[in-house]
Amino acid sequence: MPAIPITAGDSVRDVNRHLILGLIRARQPISRADLARQTGLQPSTVSLITEQLIGQRWVTEGAAGQAARGRKPRLLYLNVERARILGVDVRPTVTTIAIADPNGRVIAYERMPTARLPGTFVRNLCRRLQAFLRAHPRLVCEGIGVTVPGGVDHARQRLVSAPNLGWRDVDLKAPIEQATGIPVELENAANACAIAEASFGNHRDARDLVVVTVSEGIGTGIISGGRLVRGASGLAGEFGHVSLDERGPLCSCGRRGCWEVYASNAAALSAYTHGARAVPAGRAQALTFDQLLTRAEQGDGRAAAALSGMGDYLGRGIAMLATGLAPSLILVVGEVTRAWPIVGPSIEKSATARSSSPLPRIVPAGDGAEARLRGTVALGLQKQFGTAIVA
Amino acid sequence: MPAIPITAGDSVRDVNRHLILGLIRARQPISRADLARQTGLQPSTVSLITEQLIGQRWVTEGAAGQAARGRKPRLLYLNVERARILGVDVRPTVTTIAIADPNGRVIAYERMPTARLPGTFVRNLCRRLQAFLRAHPRLVCEGIGVTVPGGVDHARQRLVSAPNLGWRDVDLKAPIEQATGIPVELENAANACAIAEASFGNHRDARDLVVVTVSEGIGTGIISGGRLVRGASGLAGEFGHVSLDERGPLCSCGRRGCWEVYASNAAALSAYTHGARAVPAGRAQALTFDQLLTRAEQGDGRAAAALSGMGDYLGRGIAMLATGLAPSLILVVGEVTRAWPIVGPSIEKSATARSSSPLPRIVPAGDGAEARLRGTVALGLQKQFGTAIVA
DNA sequence: GCCGTATTGTTCACCACTCGAATTAAATCG
């Protein structure tokens, strides 16, 4: 059994193997010498371990790199063919299944409708996954990451509640693992986005960042010191349901004036169609948010004003997160990023006015789709690359 | 050099030594067999390492413990004489210097006035510390923990700003280390309280807790997954300056309606004396908060009402922390805990009304003095016991 | 072209350290 119960159950070699493999993934291409410097291990040790990793086909050796003087380094890459990850992104109307390589690049994906009843959905999903795997028999799939728009009890790996789906206490892990034989990681969508941003992409070195997902509701994924903040029950990140105004409109959660009542897509729609500042829960909208974005792009002043107002409210919550958590970076994810020229300055202005200390950078990170899919990949990778999230 | 760069620079043995020493501190008294079970190490390895630790006088062997069947275990204790910690708790008017054992028990302490100018203060403090050490020449002092009521840049180990003190960008570490030759750890007071609660006391197993310190202002210390949430700059935890009402009274930070404007000691005083709900910044009070507490205890209905109102506002912020961070425990620290029979239910009621998910336990943890001192001890111990914070 | 220098990567003997199994020690129970 274990020597170093860092990730209990690992031997010393396992720890270092994970360390090096994780570093190769995060910093590729990278030379053995650099690995030795960055890990603090001896070059000899690094050589041994990388030799093993190449033998197991986890790593490939590429062309020689550049060096000012001396022998040129031989660069190491992650072998993207060695491990594939299945990602399942569950959304209220549509669920996306994707297969990706360990760099987070999506190779293929398909969509399926999200059934209303969780039982039906799980059965359908398992069938689709099995068909997907049969259709790609040569792929070595090492993990499945599942993201859901709701609270996940991470210890028990169960979906606790997803208001937008109307589901409560659903076991997604066991049935999928049984149907596919591949380990499943379940996570809240905003948390998955945060992990994805810290694992791949432009912000992989950020160790303190907050992701704000904006769509029907608002979710937050918090990474502090390179680790996800999950809270005791795994239900942290519900800042969307912090009240900005006690006397505000009713929210789907039953209370009043929640941040997401003011700053969600639906709120902007409501501001546009009814001139109201916030949307009463449950009222249907004639226009879609996409259409609103298009109108703003086409020069509709009232649409732009609605989006600008949404940015103002987003800024309020972002100011709260910035003052309370002091991240180095706040990422906004959602359809609304399409209108960043309008929304971005509005957020910036609103948040600046409400924050005493200098604000962190506030950056748009695409509509949710890609971020969530990359999140599922990061999740599926965790088993292979340790805690991932930088090394 | 290192094999396992967990805390870079440590060998395998060092890691396990730290692991076991930390576990003995946290779970003492404990048998070797229990250590083996809890670490996953072999009993033989544990025996070897504990033998070393006993030889180095870090650990002592006490009486035999109880067991239902079989040989009775020989219990191990931390040798409280081996390492002492100096704690320095800097407050606006008075600074406390204490010497404590690694269990957080204060052996002796003394107070000194806090000079207005940081330069003067540091000189005075260094003299006092040197005298303190000369007066106790036989104590092995392994670390100095310093807590300040302000933001600390943990990477640079500098006090960034302390509004209550009027200090900005002060180096407390280097001068004290130079004067005493003992390593110094600097930390924000609320963070130190959080570390103390997770290290000592009744809540040492809590891995997700939030400490709310209530005095002139409101500070929060967040521990998530057993680790302190510091934020990128080390300035996380400023939830006291999140605005509850945009149109609220001015706060010392320059913005309006901050949580601490409504829920600090001064706010309760103002509610009592002026009938106002919040205190305008900078206005002096005739009554002290202690006197207000005494009046409430003596049956003054208006005093009780002021405190109850303070609890109501405390509950609002606590609801925000509970929803956003989902800790298993929220600890309230400050003089206000003296009036817990009044304030506690008021907080509970207010927070419950503003939170959809079930609230974590909300517990009073004494006025700040003891908590902050134990926080300084926990800080000073970090060098010796690794990251501390549970094992 | 050749040699000094700088840097990468490999080989190998040594040894620290953990494991695992056997053994000793101590306590309770029938």
Added chain:
DNA sequence: CGATTTAATTCGAGTGGTGAACAATACGGC
């Protein structure tokens, strides 16, 4: 008083990192 159970120690074996020497490049100056 022996059987059983749990605690702690002893010791041989093997894993695996270290460190130093060495091999392999590459470049620049002469």
